Amino acid sequence: MALFLVPFYLRRFIRLQEKHFKFFLFFIGLFGCWFFGGLAAFVMGDGTTQDVFFHLVVSFKILLNLFFGHLVYSVVKDNNSSLLIWLLVQILVICVSMVNLDFYQFLLGFISPRSADVFQHIYGLRALGFGLYHVDGALTLIIAAFYYLLIAKASSTKTLLLVFMLPVSMAVARSAIVPYAILGVLKRGVLVKFCLFVSILTMLLLSMLVSSGPIYESTEIFRNFLNRGTFHSDSVNALANMYFLPDSLKVYMFGVGKYFDSSSSKLMFYMGTDVGYLRLLFYSGVGSVFVFVALNIFALLGVICSRSYPGSYDVKAFAFALCCIFFIVNFKGLQVMSIFAFTLYFYASDRKKQADIVAH
Incomplete structure (x- = not known):
């Protein structure tokens, strides 16, 4: 499109x-x-x-x-308000995709056919945005939010957007925690740091209250922290078996x-x-x-x-x-x-x- x-x-x-x-x-x-x-x-x-x-x-x-x-x-x-509107629309779309199967299937028509073939079988595990899915979609969502804060005039209301971005984007892909943490740490401002703290507390709270669906999947690392004392994900741990180098100079x-x-x-x-x-x-x-x-x-x-x-x-x-x-x-x-x-x-x-x- x-x-x-x-x-x-x-x-x-x-x-x-x-x-x-x-x-x-x-x-x-x-x-x-x-x-x-x-x-x-x-x-x-x-x-x-x-x-x-x-x-x-x-x-x-x-x-x-x-x-x-x-x-x-x-x-x-x-x-720059057009970017804010886009973000708010995506947040709404992602939230609806978590609870409505028909809408989720409709969104599959706006991603690649191969990806759609995979994601049609994992409803309830991941959420979708409009054209946003998996790692690339989650990264785009987080980076877009921080870019908006970079170019827009400072406002406490706009900064509070960050509180909602973490749970929503991690419902798309848990990798969203990476850009959120890096951009959040480097972004100046006491309010920004406060929003980061609140968003982490929100994820910890959700990990205790939610027992199924994309939000449950997205809070895996926070649930593991509460249960085992360490932030880790099974999918990331599986990567440990994928690191090996070629045995040929060619x-x-x-x-x-x-x-x-x-x-x-x-x-x-x-x-x-x-x-x-x-x-x-x-x-x-x-x-x-x-x-x-x-x-x-x-x-x-x-x-x-x-x-x-x-x-x-x-x-x-x-x-x-x-x-x-x-x-x-x-x-x-x-x-x-x-x-x-x-x-x-x-x-x-x-x-x-x-x-x-x-x-x-």
Whole structure:
């Protein structure tokens, strides 16, 4: 559905490339290395069309994140309340999806067919947003909320939004705790820290009161803390058995061209690992891991390393947080950088330009 917006913003996006020529030149160079390197790994390896198709999907998603990152910035900079409305609508949609099977099944039509085939069998375990699901959806929801707090005028009412974001987003995926904790710690303000404290207490309370449904699943780590004294999740513990390295120099150098196990009739990851870095390593070698990381974080590094200007601490802290989130979540599964990384880059560029105008 998002592709229908491309023709309406394509001209503006082309003008943007002229305005940020060096940025796009660097992006094209890195993307070319990633894209054609992946194709070469497939040709030289033992993969199937399923593997190269997944490579194309990941590549296409990176391109779309750049385009829609700018689109989000363009829309929100003129009216940041539109982002708040989007957040409130998503919260409502997610809450309804927890209790209404028909609505949940309706939302399956707005996610990928393969994901829909899986999620149709787990109603009552996970919630869905409108186009938001699993880890990527939960990360988007949390990052969007903190980005709104970054660009909106300070308000105690707006900050209280954070209290609701944790239980709602963790009902989508428990990984939401990662961006929530990192962004919350780096965000300045006593009220923010108070909201974080209240949200944690809320999750602890819910873990004692709720006995079924997505909220019950989302409070697993809090329930384990109360029962065993440690924050841990069974799904994360299972990853411990997925960490192993190739035993061949050739695999390190070139990979084997596989994301999936073609010998299994079921959808299985190659070598049985869901770890993002290892999936890249086995597909196209160690070089592709570094190129993938560079492609996803270079825009944020530009924000972090740029000169200071009024309000730059909050922007740079946000960029640093996104880098940390990206590195951490890829230890659990393969994830590209959030769409808001590019949104933040364009926001930071305009903030610097405005600071220069004021200075002169």
